Amino acid sequence: MCTIGRASIRSTDKAHYHPDRAECTAWREQGRTDCGSKRGRNSFLNTSFVSLAPKRLVVECHDGFQWNKVNVITRENYEFLRDSYFRYALLLEKEAVHTPGNSIGEGIANLYDEINELIGDEMNVNIEQENGRLFFRLWRYHQWGSYTLYYFPVKFVESLNPTLRRISITFIHNLMRANGICLFLDDDETEFMFDLLAEEDGSDPQDRKDHMKLLDSYQEGKINRLLRRVDFKSYYKNLPRAIENYTPQNGFEQLLLDVMKGGLPFLAPERGIMQYGYDAYYSESPDFHPMYLEQQIRVVYDLGDIVTDYLTDSYNSNSRETYDIVPATFRDLSPDTDELFRMDNYPEGFFRWADKFINVIC
Numbered sequence: 001m002c003t004i005g006r007a008s009i010r011s012t013d014k015a016h017y018h019p020d021r022a023e024c025t026a027w028r029e030q031g032r033t034d035c036g037s038k039r040g041r042n043s044f045l046n047t048s049f050v051s052l053a054p055k056r057l058v059v060e061c062h063d064g065f066q067w068n069k070v071n072v073i074t075r076e077n078y079e080f081l082r083d084s085y086f087r088y089a090l091l092l093e094k095e096a097v098h099t100p101g102n103s104i105g106e107g108i109a110n111l112y113d114e115i116n117e118l119i120g121d122e123m124n125v126n127i128e129q130e131n132g133r134l135f136f137r138l139w140r141y142h143q144w145g146s147y148t149l150y151y152f153p154v155k156f157v158e159s160l161n162p163t164l165r166r167i168s169i170t171f172i173h174n175l176m177r178a179n180g181i182c183l184f185l186d187d188d189e190t191e192f193m194f195d196l197l198a199e200e201d202g203s204d205p206q207d208r209k210d211h212m213k214l215l216d217s218y219q220e221g222k223i224n225r226l227l228r229r230v231d232f233k234s235y236y237k238n239l240p241r242a243i244e245n246y247t248p249q250n251g252f253e254q255l256l257l258d259v260m261k262g263g264l265p266f267l268a269p270e271r272g273i274m275q276y277g278y279d280a281y282y283s284e285s286p287d288f289h290p291m292y293l294e295q296q297i298r299v300v301y302d303l304g305d306i307v308t309d310y311l312t313d314s315y316n317s318n319s320r321e322t323y324d325i326v327p328a329t330f331r332d333l334s335p336d337t338d339e340l341f342r343m344d345n346y347p348e349g350f351f352r353w354a355d356k357f358i359n360v361i362c
């Protein structure tokens with residue numbers, strides 16, 4: 001239905017953990033002609049309003065008790081979109097011109113083209129629907145960082161003294177909670193991954209023994225306990241004071257303390273990084289799901305073992321068939337909108353800091 005405009009999608013080259021800006025932040029322009037909807041709701045229109053000008057478009061909406069079929073091509077929705085368009089033009093201090101068309105469907109299609117022209121090339125717009133209500137959503141991507149995948153390894157805490165270990169575990173725990181970052185252990189496919197990695201591969205008996213010992217540690221042993229401790233344990237109520245009061249014993253500890261101090265703003269954000277995960281090209285029944293932020297930003301044990309290699313290979317394989325979810329800022333318009341679309345720089349700051357943190361702990 002909607003020509004969303006030019007949307008940048010990251011290339012699906014080999015995943016990297018070390019900065020390689022020429023590859024990791026390669027972007028390609030890709031035109032789209034579908035109109036997205038919020039995940040979990042109905043995708044809106046995979047056919048063109050202009051060519052079909054439908055009198056009805058029925059979607060399924062949930063009222064909290066049951067699913068109901070609702071026609072969204074209504075005068076009420078048309079007027080809501082029209083008034084939203086005129087309101088935003090007023091905020092921009094631009095002239096708004098609207099052609100109603102010969103039907104409600106054609107009028108809605110015209111409104112999409114008109115608001116798309118109004119906002120210009122620096123921004124994108126979708127028509128979304130929620131509970132039968134159509135509305136404009138303005139959105140724009142943030143810049144990804146210098147890594148393809150942001151995997152935060154926790155193996156480094158094993159080499160720290162007890163006090164600094166507790167500080168580091170608390171820091172990563174708070175980072176996870178504030179930003180919605182999860183352990184891969186909780187993924188739906190984790191059990192399948194361990195079963196696959198445990199299959200006989202004809203390797204050297206000693207290598208096979210070490211291989212199985214590592215998998216056992218992930219599932220029931222030391223590695224599992226460490227990952228769960230990071231996920232659930234916070235040792236300090238006042239982490240900034242604990243960091244400030246700790247006296248570093250060597251150069252590495254000083255670097256670690258400095259980068260944790262620099263990361264304190266990311267422990268209490270207004271919006272965590274996962275809240276920027278808008279799927280602008282949502283489809284109800286995709287052939288392949290996109291690579292969600294949860295798959296690109298996560299906590300792992302070690303960047304160099306077979307488990308993380310599997311996660312990386314899985315990302316590389318799946319991302320060739322689909323697209324990555326990239327952090328985006330979005331704003332829904334209504335006839336009562338009282339301010340212009342604005343972006344903060346939280347994702348950019350998060351990735352710049354994460355580059356430094358991963359470099360220190362790896």
